[in-house]
Amino acid sequence: MSHVKNVAIVGATGTIGSYIVAELLKAGKHQITAVTRQDSNAIIPNGVNVVKVDYTNHSSLVAALRGQDVLVITMSVKAPKESQIQLIDAAADAGVRWILPNEWGLDKANEPFADAALLGPPSRAVRNHIEERGVSDWVGVVCGFWYDFSLGGSPARYGFDFNDRSVLFFDNGTQPINTTTFPQVGRAVARLLDLPTTKGKEGMASLADFRNNYLYISSFCVSQKDMLESVLRVTDTRMDDWAVRHEDSAELYAQGLRMMKEGNMVGFIQAMYVRTFFPNDDGNFGKTRGLHNELLGLPVEDIDEFTRLAITRKDDKY
Known part of the structure; x- marks a missing residue:
């Protein structure tokens, strides 16, 4: 069974990203790369590679993501709206297989609810763009x-x-x-990325189970x-x-x-x-969709x- 190895994360020192990085480091099963802006002064934890990029330079982003199996995007709501699309396009050109977009939070699969909660259209556009590029698959994390x-x-x-x-x-x-909680999100992502990428033994969970779909945790x-x-x-x-x-x-x-x-x-x-x-x-x-807490331990x-x-x-x- 194959597993993802190389994980790039945008926002590695942010509120969500820092917990994801901490849990990935604790597990010790992945090579982690923090993708940061050239002018960033963020202090990156030991054991994490750092690549500084120019978001206005597509080639810079592609070079940073080449060889990565997974791109995890944790961006501030104040980040420029085009930044996520720029990352997705670069990931496609770099051949990144999996993307966890900035999908943290509410159940976007419930489209009437997501639209009423004012988050549906922008997140739907991002997911559609990933699928339209036809290279990467996405996994959204629903955590409330x-x-x-x-x-x-x-x-x-x-x-x-x-x-x-x-x-x-x-x-x-x-x-x-x-x-x-933030720690639970970090654990969930680390354990998701520890799953085999394809189906193995009968009943064994895999990353493929969540291809272009959602992980539900609470x-x-x-x-x-x-x-x-x-x-x-x-x-x-x-x-x-x-x-x-x-x-x-x-x-x-x-x-x-x-x-x-x-x-x-x-x-x-x-x-x-x-x-x-x-x-x-x-x-x-948890009532309407069910949770993956037990599956992830x-x-x-x-x-x-x-x-x-x-x-x-x-x-x-x-």
């Missing part, structure tokens, strides 16, 4: 929103404000969604009320210590869209998050551990 990032910081995410001990429940706060399937119960345990507080209010999710979603039209991008965050909590299980992909995590981490993010900006 990241738990500690979304619970902490902006109340426009999971509704919590730790500075004033308040929480806004969408509807009654009982709609469960899948949400994942740390927790929880509602806002479940999150609050974890918060109460971690902070040693009671319900009486918290100001809890309820608002209709459909109205909050519409409000977020209006805010976007007025140029307030907090509305984008609000609309995207609230739409995930609609009472129809769009955000509960992912551990069961302690939600309270990551709730503590979330609270340290209470002053994060949007």
